[in-house]
Structures are given as structure tokens and as C-alpha cells.
Amino acid sequence: MSPFLVISLLCALAAAQAGTSQPASHPGVNLNDSDNARKARALLDQTIQALGGPAYLTYENKKEEGRYYPLYHGRTESTGIPYNYYVEYPDKDRFEVIHTKDINIVPGQVSVGGVKVKNKFDIVLIHNGNKGYETTYKGTAAQEPEDLERYLRRRPHSLEWVFRKWIHDPNVAWFYDGQSVVDGKVCEGVTLLNSQNDSVSVSVEQNTHYPIKISYSWRDPKDKQKNVEDEVYDNYKLVQGIWTAHSITRYYNGETSQQRFVNIASYNLQLPDSMFEAAVTYDPKVPLKKR
Numbered sequence: 215m216s217p218f219l220v221i222s223l224l225c226a227l228a229a230a231q232a233g234t235s236q237p238a239s240h241p242g243v244n245l246n247d248s249d250n251a252r253k254a255r256a257l258l259d260q261t262i263q264a265l266g267g268p269a270y271l272t273y274e275n276k277k278e279e280g281r282y283y284p285l286y287h288g289r290t291e292s293t294g295i296p297y298n299y300y301v302e303y304p305d306k307d308r309f310e311v312i313h314t315k316d317i318n319i320v321p322g323q324v325s326v327g328g329v330k331v332k333n334k335f336d337i338v339l340i341h342n343g344n345k346g347y348e349t350t351y352k353g354t355a356a357q358e359p360e361d362l363e364r365y366l367r368r369r370p371h372s373l374e375w376v377f378r379k380w381i382h383d384p385n386v387a388w389f390y391d392g393q394s395v396v397d398g399k400v401c402e403g404v405t406l407l408n409s410q411n412d413s414v415s416v417s418v419e420q421n422t423h424y425p426i427k428i429s430y431s432w433r434d435p436k437d438k439q440k441n442v443e444d445e446v447y448d449n450y451k452l453v454q455g456i457w458t459a460h461s462i463t464r465y466y467n468g469e470t471s472q473q474r475f476v477n478i479a480s481y482n483l484q485l486p487d488s489m490f491e492a493a494v495t496y497d498p499k500v501p502l503k504k505r
Contacts, residue, residue, distance in 0.1 A: 246388055254390040254404040257418055262377055264423035269455040271378065273481045275302040280476040303374055306490040311337040340492045341365060347492035354495045371414045371430040385409040396426045397446050424450050424457060442467055453479045
């Protein structure tokens with residue numbers, strides 16, 4: 215990042231801390247009127263059009279079918295776990311880990327969270343608003359607080375929130391970060407900074423204008439350490455008028471934490487509300503004999 219951008223970011227942070235409604239480099243100057251900010255906005259406008267324009271901005275839900283790989287310190291012993299992933303904008307999703315070992319299950323006869331499903335699942339993870347639930351063969355429990363906190367931190371930094379919420383907030387400051395190489399691709403970057411001193415950076419491939427990486431950081435309130443989370447996108451394919459990444463890799467402080475490879479993607483499905491509903495039936499912290 216150039217010295218000018220560093221100074222501008224620091225000034226915007228100071229303005230936000232002082233309760234100023236518009237980040238400014240000095241009184242009476244709106245950073246978003248600068249050539250730098252206009253270049254950042256133009257870049258993201260190109261990205262939206264490249265992804266599908268109105269079709270991308272207005273889809274109501276999407277589904278992924280594929281395989282995912284949980285990693286620890288960048289390594290995995292898994293050969294890939296089949297999954298279904300449903301997302302209903304803005305704050306609902308359902309992640310199903312498909313059970314492949316039990317061949318005695320009759321499709322359509324299994325109910326998970328009150329919903330008849332075609333497969334049996336090892337795990338169903340549901341988020342609805344600020345609540346999270348995890349369903350296993352034992353029943354449905356509230357999601358672990360630490361895992362839910364991690365999810366709720368990631369969601370407002372997603373591409374969907376950036377392009378549907380962040381860019382329309384008049385109190386968000388825009389910064390063009392220049393060129394960089396991300397995942398072997400020449401990219402241009404944009405950083406958005408809101409009035410809560412929260413920022414998110416988007417790296418856009420220079421030729422296609424597809425988003426290649428989204429990045430944000432946060433400081434742990436316990437150890438005060440800064441943590442950086444990234445999501446990298448690749449293998450874009452056209453689905454129902456929307457260019458869709460079929461490879462998604464997450465990083466935590468530089469280490470790969472998860473990879474998803476999408477086999478089939480689809481948009482604007484007729485999804486029942488019940489798919490995103492759940493009720494707690496047990497507490498995993500309570501011993502079984504006491505339930």
C-alpha cells in the first residue's frame with residue numbers, strides 16, 4: 215500500500231474514532247471524492263458486471279454440491295468429504311456433510327430438523343440470523359460459542375455482503391490499493407473501511423475482473439493478537455448467468471484451513487423455510503445418563 219493510502223487510512227480511522235460520520239483526511243474533505251476512491255469504486259463496479267450484474271446482485275439463494283477438505287496446519291488426511299451447502303441471503307445457511315457408509319438408509323425416509331431429506335447426513339450445520347445449530351445422530355445442539363463467533367465474524371466480510379451492503383454505505387471509505395499478485399494472478403485491490411474501524415479488502419483479477427481474494431483482520435480480545443482471515447476463489451464457471459467460483463480456499467493467519475471444490479452450483483431454488491430452522495434437543499455438555 216502506498217504512503218498516501220496509509221496516511222489516508224490512519225486519518226479515516228481517527229475520524230471514525232471521533233464519531234465523524236464521513237471519514238476525511240482533514241475537515242471538509244471527503245476521501246470518497248478523491249481520484250483514488252473513484253478508481254476503487256470503478257474497479258468494483260467492473261467486478262459486479264463481470265460476475266453477472268443484476269443476476270449476481272439479486273439472487274435469493276444458492277446451492278453447492280461438492281467435496282470439502284478440512285485442514286490443520288495446511289494438511290489434511292481426508293480424501294474429500296461430500297457436502298451440500300445452501301445459502302439464503304442475507305443471514306441463513308445450511309451445510310450438510312453427507313454420510314456415505316450406511317447403505318441401509320432408505321432415501322426420503324430420514325428427517326433432519328423436521329425436513330425430509332434424500333440422504334443421511336453425519337452433520338447438519340444451520341445458521342439463522344445470529345443463531346447456530348448442529349445436528350448429529352445424537353440430536354440437535356446449539357453450535358459451540360467459539361465456532362458461532364467465528365462464523366458471525368466471517369459472514370459480514372463475505373463477497374455477498376461487500377457487494378450488497380458495504381458499497382452502499384455512505385460512511386464507508388474507499389481505497390484503491392494498486393496491483394499485486396494473488397494465487398499466481400495479477401490483481402488490483404480495493405480496501406473498504408467503515409465507521410466502526412472495520413475493513414475488508416478485495417483483490418480482483420486484472421483481466422477478468424473476477425474477485426480472487428477477500429481479506430479481513432481482527433484483534434483477539436483475550437490475547438490482543440491480530441488475526442488475518444482470507445478466502446481465495448478460483449475456477450469460475452457460468453451458472454444461470456452468474457460467474458461462480460468452483461474452488462474456494464480459506465486461510466487463517468496464512469495457513470490453509472479449508473478447501474471446497476464445487477461440482478454443481480445452482481441459484482434461486484424453491485427452498486422451504488424449514489431447511490433453515492432447528493430446535494435444540496440436547497446439551498452435549500450434560501452427561502447422557504443425566505438427560
